[in-house]
Amino acid sequence: MAANNTIRLFDLQLATGCTISPFVWRTKYALKHKGFDIDLVPGGFTGIVERTGGFADRVPVIVDDGHWVKDSWLIAEYLDEKYPDRPMLFEGPSMKVLTKFIDGWLWATAIRPWFSCYILDYHDLSLPQDQAYVRESRQTLFLQGRKLEEVQAGREARLPLVPPLLEPFRELLKGTQWLGGDNPNYADYCALAVFLWTASVAKTPPLHDDDPLRDYIDRGFDLFGGLGRHPGMHDLFGLARPEANAA
Amino acid sequence: MAANNTIRLFDLQLATGCTISPFVWRTKYALKHKGFDIDLVPGGFTGIVERTGGFADRVPVIVDDGHWVKDSWLIAEYLDEKYPDRPMLFEGPSMKVLTKFIDGWLWATAIRPWFSCYILDYHDLSLPQDQAYVRESRQTLFLQGRKLEEVQAGREARLPLVPPLLEPFRELLKGTQWLGGDNPNYADYCALAVFLWTASVAKTPPLHDDDPLRDYIDRGFDLFGGLGRHPGMHDLFGLARPEANAA
Numbered sequence: 001m002a003a004n005n006t007i008r009l010f011d012l013q014l015a016t017g018c019t020i021s022p023f024v025w026r027t028k029y030a031l032k033h034k035g036f037d038i039d040l041v042p043g044g045f046t047g048i049v050e051r052t053g054g055f056a057d058r059v060p061v062i063v064d065d066g067h068w069v070k071d072s073w074l075i076a077e078y079l080d081e082k083y084p085d086r087p088m089l090f091e092g093p094s095m096k097v098l099t100k101f102i103d104g105w106l107w108a109t110a111i112r113p114w115f116s117c118y119i120l121d122y123h124d125l126s127l128p129q130d131q132a133y134v135r136e137s138r139q140t141l142f143l144q145g146r147k148l149e150e151v152q153a154g155r156e157a158r159l160p161l162v163p164p165l166l167e168p169f170r171e172l173l174k175g176t177q178w179l180g181g182d183n184p185n186y187a188d189y190c191a192l193a194v195f196l197w198t199a200s201v202a203k204t205p206p207l208h209d210d211d212p213l214r215d216y217i218d219r220g221f222d223l224f225g226g227l228g229r230h231p232g233m234h235d236l237f238g239l240a241r242p243e244a245n246a247a
Numbered sequence: 248m249a250a251n252n253t254i255r256l257f258d259l260q261l262a263t264g265c266t267i268s269p270f271v272w273r274t275k276y277a278l279k280h281k282g283f284d285i286d287l288v289p290g291g292f293t294g295i296v297e298r299t300g301g302f303a304d305r306v307p308v309i310v311d312d313g314h315w316v317k318d319s320w321l322i323a324e325y326l327d328e329k330y331p332d333r334p335m336l337f338e339g340p341s342m343k344v345l346t347k348f349i350d351g352w353l354w355a356t357a358i359r360p361w362f363s364c365y366i367l368d369y370h371d372l373s374l375p376q377d378q379a380y381v382r383e384s385r386q387t388l389f390l391q392g393r394k395l396e397e398v399q400a401g402r403e404a405r406l407p408l409v410p411p412l413l414e415p416f417r418e419l420l421k422g423t424q425w426l427g428g429d430n431p432n433y434a435d436y437c438a439l440a441v442f443l444w445t446a447s448v449a450k451t452p453p454l455h456d457d458d459p460l461r462d463y464i465d466r467g468f469d470l471f472g473g474l475g476r477h478p479g480m481h482d483l484f485g486l487a488r489p490e491a492n493a494a
């Protein structure tokens with residue numbers, strides 16, 4: 001049992017102090033959903049192996065009364081298995097499978113294009129000691145060697161193409177308060193993490209002011225005493241419409 | 248309680264005798280999942296109001312010991328509510344929400360393009376007395392007045408574009424036997440219904456022989472003693488690869 005109802009969580013932060021990793025974001029929500037206080041270990045992209053005493057080279061990592069667990073999905077499963085008497089993150093095996101599908105869809109539909117629109121912001125907002133690593137690793141691993149500046153350039157034209165792609169998600173939310181039904185669960189924390197990641201890096205907004213997703217996103221960011229409302233987060237809403245630009 | 252463990256189901260059939268409607272298909276699977284025998288009322292696209300004594304103008308419709316229910320989703324909910332001691336179709340509220348998402352994705356990704364590739368087959372396979380209605384209603388409601396022949400024309404070039412779009416579904420099935428987890432549930436019956444509809448109308452196959460989806464689809468069609476194996480069904484596999492055509 002977590003001592004003092006508290007679980008340690010290794011964070012992945014920007015210079016603003018806010019979490020950037022969508023995997024850490026969903027773990028933060030998972031821990032709060034299970035009713036735990038979080039003992040947050042600050043830190044950025046580099047030095048994770050050292051911070052975790054060699055346990056992991058990626059976060060999230062949790063330490064629950066001396067027991068270490070890594071990988072956001074495995075952490076959520078661990079929390080449900082270890083604490084079945086607290087509110088469940090997963091409803092059952094089918095909801096787990098189907099959560100992976102909508103999560104994969106949101107990554108392909110939203111994070112993929114937004115990554116290219118915000119990758120220089122992402123770099124510039126990183127901790128000073130992380131910036132060389134962020135530039136080098138992102139250019140090499142994800143961008144086929146292209147420079148961050150080159151990838152982000154021209155985003156004004158690309159950003160308006162993304163909101164229409166989110167229409168199936170808007171349609172789904174017309175019929176339900178949460179992906180969990182009447183209450184949020186891990187499916188919501190996965191979906192919200194996509195927008196939390198975006199808000200952590202987006203120096204210019206990706207969504208229109210009147211986007212019907214706003215209600216869901218705002219409710220999600222407000223959960224657990226405003227867990228998504230760190231002062232380092234950027235406004236997701238305010239993208240100008242192409243029509244307005246043309247006028 | 249269903250008399251003699253049997254529930255009546257109003258079908259929507261082609262001239263081959265096989266079910267075409269994906270909504271009837273998933274209701275057939277739902278009834279079998281709950282362990283019922285099906286008293287199938289045959290019939291095609293026309294005369295539904297007459298067959299159901301004015302109860303509905305669309306199928307599926309079930310009659311459970313005198314109690315009439317329409318709409319495939321509502322029928323599935325009715326079956327779980329009325330017979331909670333039999334295997335459940337739905338795992339819970341979150342799985343319901345997430346099933347709607349993957350079902351909507353499959354309709355947009357697969358049924359939408361395949362509809363245009365098979366709409367003349369669909370017409371030609373309909374019962375003789377239904378063909379005028381099928382032509383008129385499909386041309387007016389779904390095809391902006393275009394002729395079925397014109398819409399289906401050129402499908403050889405369009406069919407190869409669809410299998411790559413199904414990659415997220417293949418990815419998902421790498422990690423699980425069924426959308427229900429270790430056993431199929433209503434999420435699977437919704438997904439399978441997309442392919443059952445296609446097999447009912449596809450005079451030329453939409454998927455490649457070596458498509459990894461084949462394992463899932465075959466297992467699904469084999470469920471409940473081969474419920475999807477009506478002799479009127481067409482082979483889904485055998486689409487030539489564009490490379491082979493070009494050679």
